[in-house]
Amino acid sequence: MTRPRPAILVLGFSFLLLAVSSVWFVMAGSGPLSGSDTASTQDITTIGQSRSNSGSPAVVPTPPARIGTAVTNEPTPVAPIPVAISIPGLSVETAVIPVGVDDDGQVKIPQNIDRVGWYKFGAKPGSGIGSSVIVGHRDGRNYGKGAFYNLGTLKPGDSIAITTESGEELNYRVTGRESIVKKELPVRELFRESGQEVLTLISCSGNYVPGVGYDQNVIVTAVPNSEA
Secondary structure, eight states: OOOOOSSSOOOOOSSOSOSOSSOOEEEOOOOOTTOOSOOOSSOOEEESOOOOOSSSOOOOOOOOSSSSOOOOSSOOOOOOOEEEEEEGGGTEEEEEEEEOBOTTSEEOOOSSTTSEEEETTSOOTTSSSSEEEEEEOSEETTTEEOTTTTGGGOOTTOEEEEEETTSOEEEEEEEEEEEEEGGGOOHHHHTOOSSSOEEEEEEEEEEEETTTEEEEEEEEEEEETTTO
């Protein structure tokens, strides 16, 4: 089996996974630990939502249920949901919480920065197909280091374990890591629901912009140990 190149998973598929043709992805960190600038109190993943600065009354959008549209011509693999993640190289052992999309079209992230969120409308770890996305905070100015504070230090060969609600442990091996400017993230690939199974971990990285957040995302990809 041909492995994906690090972090950017170039895998062909013949149907459109995401309905929006122009999308971008931001996880705005709450700010460096030593910073004093005012910033958002919640890390978010923004998926192509535009905001008007004109004087016209704001139009309240219909709350999206998920990123893109469901793949209806493919059977949905049956697999238990993930409930915990262990990353020995980072000394991380924490709960995984299913998350969806909020009214602003943003992937929700657990408010507790020690927890991480699995995008529940996408692929499931252990399903044998697609990219299972888990997002987490880098840090919070008022809370300290988040669960994925050191995500960018992982390297190929490092191990990751996912525990499912059925008690099964799924073991993965890191195959790639890359930091990308947020507006250039390949969202369709990151959230794909077909192709080779991979585990995709995402957090903030790069420089912190006061009042905005970090300017990059770090993406770590891993494959099941049987394929590593």
